[in-house]
Amino acid sequence: METEAAQYQVSPGLKPSSKYMARYSSIPIATYLWGEKSHEQYAKSLPTHSGNVEAGSLIGDGTYEDVERLVSEALRMIAHIYDTAELSAPQEATELAAIRLSEDLQTWKRQQHQAGRALPRKGFGLKRTPQSMLKSLGAEHWPLPLQTNNSVFGVVWANLAIGACDFETLCSNYCGDMAFYYEHGYHKVFPEFQDTINDLGHGHRHALSTFAGPYRRKAAAQGIRYIRGKVDLETMHYRNLPGKSARVDRRTMQVVSFSESSLIGMAAEAMKRGFDPAAVMADMVFSSPATDVVDVGSDLGNSEIMNSFLNTSDVTNSGVVTEDILRTVYDAYSYTCARIFTERWTTPTAKMNAQLYPWHILNDRHFFFRRIVLGYAKVRRTKPDQREADLNETFDENLHTTGFSRSLQNACDGHDTCNQ
DSSP states (O other): OHHHHHHSOOOOSSOOOOTTGGGGOSSOOOOSBGGGSOHHHHHHHOOOOSOOHHHHHHHTTOOHHHHHHHHHHHHHHHHHHHHGGGOSSGGGOTTEEEOEEOHHHHHHHHHHHHTTOOOOOOOOSOOBOOHHHHHHTTOTTSOGGGGBHHHIIIIIHHHHHHOBSSHHHHHHHHHHGGGGGGTTTHHHHOTTHHHIIIIIIITOHHHHTSTTHHHHHHHHHHHHHHHHHHHHHHHHHGGGOTTEEEOOOHHHHHHHHHHHTSOHHHHHHHHHTTOOHHHHHHHHHHHHHHHHHHHHHHHHHSSOOOOTTTTSHHHHTTOEEOHHHHHHHHHHHHHHHHHHHHTSTTSHHHHHHHTHHHHHHHSSSSOHHHHHHHTGGGOOOSOOOOEEOOHHHHBOTTSOBOOOOEEOTTOOOOSSSOOO
């Protein structure tokens, strides 16, 4: 234990205070190191949120058995989809759609490339975090896979925003959530990757002794089961997958997206602490489009068939990706996150979603600012229309956009520095 604690320590100058921001939240804000407080008392103070009806029916009470059931169902679903890639006749592979950019988008892309405005290939997220940043975190001696930009500005940053039972458990959570990077190939690059997850994450003795600690780590193992299963399927079938997208309905999209987050342990811990399971489920589902929006271009031509933008019936019905479709789907998903960031922004899974864009920006994987600059000509010049809806309202049962939304309550003025 002394070795573990010495190797993974964080020494903040002051413990964060929630008093200032409490007036901006309808949810009681937990202390950063919530192990110091009564778990039962805090759980009783948490509300059940309105909406998220279908998400609630899927996650149930948010027990470990519910998590295991959803992961098993997601694996069965994607295994069936991947298996159809081997059918000899394309018309028989009804679960996969051949997709392409519309002619006008292909022309625009070709013109950009001819002018020298081209994106490099998507990176691997393996660049080491600057030494100054590692030193400020006390992370100079962390395992190498945890010292990359991908990790520091991903699972580390998210967990730093959320907090934990105590600091030793917080550092263990970093290591356990590293399973997220199976899909990024970390297990092929870092020999110590699996040991970091097993020994310092899921097997950390102190973390296993804390409230919700064993539950989080047991659920996280289900997340690993999913992502490793998906990687194995993708490796087996990848030659037949470029230019393809899975045809899924709304229910399938939500079941798969819950596991696609690869952060099931984080969600399970939140539900164990008393946060509304339906809202947690909705938050985890949203993390897929929040990530996939950056990957639409690269996923279009590679073996990734589970992109929540390209999985919509808006795309798969015709197989043509148009600018109008992308805007319509973007709007639909944006409505589903409005209440995440305005009503329950203090919850663990909402904070995880809030950290996705700092991750996109600071990680070297997506070349985020270059994408913004090169795509600026396509930016809409209209004032944001702040609206909200649940996913089962913005998409029909076949995962086609409905156009439905309602005005967001307590919307701000929409300026760069808003009035709220």
